[in-house]
Amino acid sequence: MKKINLYTDEFEELKVKLNASIEHVVKKLASKEFEGGDINLKIKIGFNTDYKNETLYKKPVVLFKVNTVLQKKSNIDGGFSYVNKELVLDEDGEPVLQEVKSSQIDVFEEDEEE
Numbered sequence: 001m002k003k004i005n006l007y008t009d010e011f012e013e014l015k016v017k018l019n020a021s022i023e024h025v026v027k028k029l030a031s032k033e034f035e036g037g038d039i040n041l042k043i044k045i046g047f048n049t050d051y052k053n054e055t056l057y058k059k060p061v062v063l064f065k066v067n068t069v070l071q072k073k074s075n076i077d078g079g080f081s082y083v084n085k086e087l088v089l090d091e092d093g094e095p096v097l098q099e100v101k102s103s104q105i106d107v108f109e110e111d112e113e114e
Contacts, residue, residue: 004045004060004062010062011062014041014043014064014066017064017066018039018041018066021039021066021068022039024068025037025039025068025070028070033070033072034070034071034072035071035072035073036070036071037068037069037070037071038068038069038071039066039067039068040065040066040067040068040069041064041065041066041067042064042065042067043062043063043064044062044063044064045060045061045062045063046060046061046063047059047060047061048061082097084099084100085097085098085099085100086098086100
């Protein structure tokens with residue numbers, strides 16, 4: 001009798017394809033084409049029914065899928081703030097920027113009332 005496990009010859013194709021995916025991702029990362037990668041291995045184990053000598057039996061079937069996703073990121077960061085401006089609503093209810101009036105008195109500023 002034979003066991004079904006990863007070390008049997010039937011799983012050699014799966015191991016070869018998984019290894020090829022690993023090498024592919026590592027090569028892309030080493031060449032700095034991508035920033036990361038995911039390798040997903042899905043194995044389905046089930047049965048197919050078959051007849052042999054008029055006897056029904058279930059033969060095991062192993063299906064696998066190796067999926068590779070390479071991640072490339074691009075970010076542009078920035079920002080700014082308004083100096084001496086505040087956001088207020090104008091007479092129409094629209095947001096506008098308005099100068100912030102200083103609460104300090106400027107001795108060099110002329111009095112507007114004169």
